[in-house]
Amino acid sequence: MIQFHPTLLLSQLTSKQVSRCVVDGLSLLLAVDSAGQVFAFENNCSHADKPLERGVWNPDTHEMICPYHRAIFDVARGGSVKVGPAFVALQVFPTEIRDFQGEKTVFVGLSNED
Ligand code: FES
Numbered sequence: 001m002i003q004f005h006p007t008l009l010l011s012q013l014t015s016k017q018v019s020r021c022v023v024d025g026l027s028l029l030l031a032v033d034s035a036g037q038v039f040a041f042e043n044n045c046s047h048a049d050k051p052l053e054r055g056v057w058n059p060d061t062h063e064m065i066c067p068y069h070r071a072i073f074d075v076a077r078g079g080s081v082k083v084g085p086a087f088v089a090l091q092v093f094p095t096e097i098r099d100f101q102g103e104k105t106v107f108v109g110l111s112n113e114d
Contacts, residue, residue: 004107006100013038013106015059018052023108027051028093030106031075034059038095039075040108046081046088047071064090 007021008030018029020043027043029052043051045066056065062076071086073079079090094109 001112002094002109003112004094004096004098004109006098007040007106007108010038010097010104010106016057018055018057018064020053021108024110026110028108029053029064030095030108031057031064032059033062033076038097038106040093040095040106041073041075041079042091042093044090045071045086046090047084047086052090 005023007023008019013019013030013032015032018031021028028040029043031039043053045052047069050068052066054067062074064073064075069085072083073090074082079092081087096107097104098107
């Protein structure tokens with residue numbers, strides 16, 4: 001079962017860069033595309049277990065480029081690898097924008113099953 005958790009305010013996000021948050025002990029990145037859609041994905045490159053937060057986000061193509069060895073992930077296609085050296089997809093999580101304490105807030109869905 002998916003449980004949605006409040007993260008950052010929608011107004012805190014920009015399409016120019018990703019924003020980091022921690023949900024249930026998990027380091028995640030939030031990214032907004034050119035159309036205003038919000039994506040959430042793990043802050044970890046599958047190639048060498050490094051954080052992605054200083055990578056480059058492209059809001060038009062949904063590509064996230066790892067800052068270490070330049071692997072490219074397609075966040076809009078399930079985090080799939082477009083360019084190696086990584087070969088395992090990023091984990092992408094569902095998002096919803098909800099009113100929370102009077103502010104539009106990004107909620108991220110995590111499975112509460114082990
Ligand atoms: S750590 Fe990301 S491509 Fe190597």
